[in-house]
Amino acid sequence: MPRCIAFHSYKGGTGKTTIACNLAAMLSLKGYNVSLLDLDVYAPSLHAYFDYSPKKWINDLLFENSDLNEIMVDMTSTLTRSASDKTKKIGRLLVGFSNPQKDEIYKLEGSIKTANANIQLLRRFVQLREDLISDYESDYVILDTSPGIRYWSINSLAVADVLFLTLKFGDLDIEGTIKMANDIYGSFTKFGSKSFLLLNLVSGYCIPRTYLLGSQSTNKSTSGVPAAEEKEGTTIEIQTFQNELGSNTFLSDQTKMDLISAIPCYCDIQFQKKEFLTVLQHPDHPFAKQLEQLAMTRQIVV
Template sequence: MTHCIAIHSYKGGTGKTTIAANTAALLVKMGKKVAILDLDVYAPSLHNYFKINPKKWINDFLDNNADVYESIIDMTDILFKDDQKQNNFTGRLYTGFSNPSRDAIFKFEMGNGTDYWKKQFRKLVFLREQIITKLDTDYIIIDTSPGIRHWSINALSIADKLILTMKMDDLDIEGTKKLLFEIYTTFVRFGAISYILLNRISGYCIPATIPDSNIEENQDHKKVLEELHAVTGANSLSPLPCYCDIQFSPREFLTVINNPNHPFSLKLRSIISEMTNNS
């Protein structure tokens, strides 16, 4: 069975793309076949993250101008050369990018009416089914648009696991609560599993030599998660600390591959175990 995981947030800047890309890469290193899709159609960034300018975009598939083999790119040979030296390595990484051009974004913005959105949703479902059947994937990871917009809702609708990322600020906490009440309850009612993932909590960087004690001393994030669970019933994954070297790096790129023993890589591996063990 293919699991489809959507990574969402109330507002931008919560680390969705970094989490999505590194989660996909970790699953590949575990031997899984994974597709990662950039469905943040209003502000696509995954192509910049991977430093690639594809000939075909997800948009082309949705417009019937490309098939799944043209719009989804296999990047395994580029990114996992060392892993492929192992005879039993079975992981694959497939990537699908949204077109960042002004015209492509305007086209999504101008879409209107119930019939239009039903049509787009059906195309998105078809894309998911093509990825599953043609590429034989174990996981599909979706980087969504933040907030409550048509494409955000469509992306969440095709997923069976929803990860709602947030930071420790009042606006984000209240907005997350709103999403849980108004949107996520419907998806959960129809069988989806939802999680809250707190990102960039304090405690790691000061001092970096004793991360665990500092994180444990800071109980604010635990109180927030307990309150959200109490009022919405939402479950949470282990929070991700703010790793200063990643946060302030000019370019974070697949830390789980380039630095597999980094605390971020180890923590994300633990989070994936939490999530997959609750399948």
């Protein structure tokens, strides 16, 4: 069973944070102890999903060696409130937030420029992972990172057992994703970690209205792959999805990574004013079902 899972991408906005925190909540609902860390230190956003502002941040641990107890916030109550079966065993969900204040971000950026501070910060980071696993008995440590080749993202990839390279379809810079996969991921997988492509925001669920002309209803499956349907509008939907899946082979070949999941774009999530944990608030939503499938893959749960 992998202990540490990192979400990364070449470009921003591919759904790393959304999938990381929903996966963390899903694994906790399944009974696992999970620690989720916001390592997107340049643009932290986990606090938005949990609607929480902690007193201490990961930054305080890295700089001041603050106690881990003060940094990791126990969010298990958010799970128990929404769990449908109250008798089911739920794992503990701990979250470490990153400070979004600009001074703190500058401080972190500045400190990595001196070799000594750099090594010290890295040691504390590696220790953080170890402590969460041994002292806090985390079955999983999930890391949300910044897009591209950034210092804390590379550190996160280095300490993770499983790397998810998240990308969205129609991305103009697939070339950049392929290059990054070849330049960087190979060096981690050489030392035993496993990396996978995770496609997100795939079209095929939310269909432009014009595609639906002549079709009264669409038949959507919960697996994320639209169910076969004869009507004209839906035929286009299926073709769009299949074209994209066809391109996946190209991506897998080019990156030498298998595709672990292809998650459709759900407009009802995309256009919400506020971020929320779909697996908790709408457990029957197809996105929640997709996340459940992802959580139960053998690459995550052995």
